[in-house]
Amino acid sequence: MSHQSTAVPPLIITEDNRFWFAAAEQGWLAIQRCTRCHTLRHPPAPCCARCQSFEWDTIESSRRANLCSYTVIHHPRDTAFDYPLVVGLVDLPEGIRLVADIVGIEPDELVAGMELDVTFAEHAHGAVLPRLTRPEVWR
Numbered sequence: 001m002s003h004q005s006t007a008v009p010p011l012i013i014t015e016d017n018r019f020w021f022a023a024a025e026q027g028w029l030a031i032q033r034c035t036r037c038h039t040l041r042h043p044p045a046p047c048c049a050r051c052q053s054f055e056w057d058t059i060e061s062s063r064r065a066n067l068c069s070y071t072v073i074h075h076p077r078d079t080a081f082d083y084p085l086v087v088g089l090v091d092l093p094e095g096i097r098l099v100a101d102i103v104g105i106e107p108d109e110l111v112a113g114m115e116l117d118v119t120f121a122e123h124a125h126g127a128v129l130p131r132l133t134r135p136e137v138w139r
């Protein structure tokens, strides 16, 4: 029996966010939208913070992200992750923010305001989740 850390945080999937993980599994980034006032929200929530409606649908994000901030996680290390483990906070053009791993870009290359793409890959949990990568084409 190994004594290495197994601290991979579990995904907490509920009836309120199941649609979002299902969309990610299919390779698209869902954004929840209130069908009464059309306010977008993320992370998923059962109720609109603006008008308190429980009615909602989803739109698909363009997945063109703009880096707002990031952090490099050094400790604690877990064998489930690759290091340096870089996590970014990005603005999406739809007007919401997303937190995801940044993959394939060295931390010293990162600059607030740079453009990143949201792509999908299998994560440490075995689930498919969004991640932030260098844009495939210059824009």
Ligand SMILES: [Zn+2]
Pocket (backbone or CB within 6 Å): 034, 035, 036, 037, 038, 039, 048, 049, 050, 051, 052, 053
């Ligand atoms: Zn609303």
